[in-house]
């Protein structure tokens with residue numbers, strides 16, 4: 001099925017949409033209980049970026065970074081100007097997943113040019129420290145690094161900046177949710193009960209700082225044998241959909257547990273790019289299109305240039 005939607009609108013290109021419309025909560029997201037300063041306006045930190053979407057998870061290892069990378073490539077393939085900010089200061093994995101290495105170029109005195117591959121602009125602390133370096137920064141340094149990766153990077157004009165947050169719902173994540181000028185958040189979960197409990201925590205965290213929940217993605221939803229195509233629901237398929245329904249948030253889609261998703265992701269060749277005709281790539285594209293819709297309406301689509309979405 002191919003449904004094509006081209007939103008009308010003029011080519012303004014300078015709309016600073018995020019940061020408008022959400023009065024952030026007063027959550028004390030401080031490291032070690034320190035009070036945090038009020039979040040900066042998005043337009044100051046990311047002046048050319050129309051919308052900022054957090055990709056988050058209540059617990060580690062559920063495939064959040066894999067999902068972020070494949071959604072970003074799906075958006076880029078649909079002519080959306082997209083960036084990916086790796087906010088996982090302690091365990092940055094995005095450079096490897098995007099097959100990026102080396103150091104970003106300095107432009108001017110203190111501005112870094114983002115690295116880019118597959119049509120995605122990317123910044124990660126992983127470009128600035130060796131991959132096997134243990135990051136032992138304390139909270140305030142992490143927040144400073146994060147702000148620099150927004151403010152001191154030449155992101156240019158972007159329709160969407162995806163932010164891969166560190167897993168979990170602790171102080172650091174809460175502070176990030178408050179400091180990054182988010183338009184909305186996506187929670188990635190696997191379907192088993194223990195992960196779903198963390199979905200609730202993740203949703204609560206964003207609600208505390210008044211960030212709209214765009215919805216939940218169920219990753220590793222079911223297993224498909226690459227040899228025979230047999231499907232097995234090893235993690236209790238459908239749990240995330242049910243949890244989303246119970247919590248009154250949207251369910252964005254499901255991605256199976258599949259060997260090709262792991263091998264392509266871990267080798268820096270995202271499946272959306274290398275196997276665009278696979279059903280998995282189609283699932284990522286569908287979720288990406290839904291997110292673009294949500295981001296566009298969250299920032300007030302009227303009168304803005306809007307990305308061209310092709311649903312496959």
Ligand SMILES: Nc1ncnc2c1ncn2[C@@H]1O[C@H](COP(=O)(O)OP(=O)(O)OP(=O)(O)O)[C@@H](O)[C@H]1O
Nearest residue numbers: 060061062063064065066167256257258261262265
């Ligand atoms: N749908 C999937 N099918 C198969 N493997 C997957 C899938 N999603 C993720 N993986 C694999 O699972 C592992 C963990 O994925 P990933 O690093 O994206 O998780 P994460 O939630 O970002 O982890 P962290 O908590 O460390 O940030 C990786 O090896 C990745 O390739």
